[in-house]
Structures are given as structure tokens and as C-alpha cells.
Amino acid sequence: MTRELHLTGEEAADRLLSEDPVALLVGMLLDQQIPMEVAFIGPRKIADRMDGFDVRKIAEADIEEFVQLCVTPPAIHRYGGSMARRVYGLCQHIVENYDGDATAIWTSGRPKPDGPEVLKRLKALPGYGEQKAKIFLALLGKQYGVHPKGWREAAGAYGDRGSRRSIADVVSPKTLQEVRAFKKATKAAAKAQ
Template sequence: MTREVHLSGDAEADKLLSEDPVALLVGMLLDQQISMEVAFLGPRKIADRMGGFDVRRIAEADTEAFVEKCVTPPAIHRYGGSMARRVQALCQFLMEHYDGNAEAIWTEGRPKPDGPEVLKRLKALPGYGEQKAKIFLALLGKQYGVQPKGWREAAGAYGDRGSRRSIADVVNAKTLAEVRAFKKEQKAAAKK
């Protein structure tokens, strides 16, 4: 995965997200109850504090020591401690089921996994539910060129061409503003 993405507003963080699929999964995991950009900065903060971003080192780290790195200001998340534990659980799952190779989620298997299968695998990840898995599948398809058969349908509305629903649609400041406007409209409609 070497697509250039603009998810965090930070060049180094976006480079990491472009190059490391585990970092991308972690950024998506963190994308709840904080702004999208802050969530996708999380992997870089972890990398800076651990001398690099390494799924195995995160998985095998002493939990309390890892939590301490994640809650040190600026923390990786508003709820740094609980999210650090989720990040570590995700990395442990990836080591156990995919030998740390996150791309295996969407590339390995015979036959090669289709959109519904990739969605199923994403939903099995710790911290990923239906919506997060669909958004991540749309992000893969729209920005990383990972487009298994049926991915748009499996991603639901997040896979729609030209939509501005989620981080999957953010490619620059303009689209970020459009996604924010959409989310604001959705929240307002839900309050009615």
C-alpha cells in the first residue's frame, strides 16, 4: 500500500498511513469521539514514542507501559488509556490471525476475498463494528485501489461514488469540510 493520502493534515502522519496498513487500521480504530484528523494522527504519535510503528512490538509490549506512552500528552485519544488497550488488542489479533500482515485481510485466501468477505474479516477485528468496517472498506476502495469484487455494495452508502460521508471521502481540505458538513446535517436530523 503506497497511495498518498491526506487524512490527518500532517505530512509525516499521512506518510505512515500511506505506507503501513496496520497504522491505517489503528487510525480508523481511533476514529470515534474525536475529530478525524486527531484520530489519524494517533499512529504517528505511537511511532514517535516507540521509535517506529511496529505491529509486533505493540502487540508484545507491556500493557501498562504501552498505555503510558499513549496517554502522555498529547495523548493518542481523548480516552487514551482505553484506546491504547484497544490498539494493543488489535495488534495482538493481527499477529495471531495474520502474522502481523494487515494486508492479508483483503488479499489472502483462495479464492481471493471478495467485498463481503473483506467486510466480514474487518468486522472480526477488535474495536471494529459494522459501520467502522464499512467505512474502512470504502477507504480501501476509494483511496488505496483495493477493490475486491462487490466492495462498493459491501461498503453500503460509504462506497457510493462522489459521496462525502466519511474519512473514506477525505482527500483534501475541501472534501474534509464537505464530510464535516454532512456529519453535522446527520446529527441535526437525528435530533429531530
């Protein structure tokens, strides 16, 4: 993955997300109940504490030591312990099922996986449900040029051109604010019902 992402407003964190697909998957995993950009800084915090970000190193770490590393202030998430265990499980899954190569989730197989298959593989990741998988698929398509057949349909509304629904649409501080406004309006509409 070589496209330059601008998800966090922090150069080192964005560079890691741009260069390491596992870090990007971890950022997406952490993206719940905290601001989006804070979630996506989590992988950089892990990298700083582990002398680099390495899926195998995480997967082979002692779980309790890894949790301690993740909860040390500033923690990777407001629920640092439970999220550290999810990150650990995600990394183990990627090592066990994709030999540590996260790009295989959207590239491996003959024929190449289509959008629905990539979505299915993403939903099988620990900590990923339907919505998180659709958002990540949209992120791949919109910002990485990963376009398996039917990806937009599989991503649902998150794949819509010009939308401002999720982290998949954040390419600048302005679009971050537009996504925040969309989420706020959606929550307000849900409360009004």
C-alpha cells in the same frame, strides 16, 4: 500500500498512514468521539514514542507500559487508556491471525476474498463494528484501489461514488469540510426526529 493519503493535514502522519496498513487500521480504530484528523494522527504519536511503528513491537509490549506511552500528553485520544488497550488488542489480533501482515485481511485466501468476506474480516477486528468496517472497506476501495468483487455493495452508502460521508472520502482540506458538513447535517436531522 503506496497510495498517498491526505487525511490529517500533517505530512509525517499522512506518510505513515500511506505506508503502513496497520497504522491506517489503528487510525480508523481511534476515529470516534474526536475529530477525524486527530484520530488519524494517533499512529504517528505512537511511532514517535516507540522509535517507529511496528505491529509486533506493539503486540509484544507490556500492556501497562503501552497504555502509559499512549496517555502521555499529548495522548493518542481523549480516552487514551481505553483506546490504547484497543490498539494493543488490534495489533495482537493482526499478529496472531495474519502474521503481522494487515494486507492479508483483504488479500489472503483462495479464491481471493470478495467484498462481503473482507467486510466480515474487518468486523472481526477488535474495536471494529459494522459501521467502522464499512468505512474502512470504502477507504480501501476509494483511495487504495483495493476492489474485491462486491466491495461497494458491502461498504453500503460509504462506497457510493462522489459521496462525502466519511474519512474514506477525504482527499483534501475541502473534502474534509464537506464530510464534516455531511456529519453535522446528519446529526441535526437525527435530533429533529
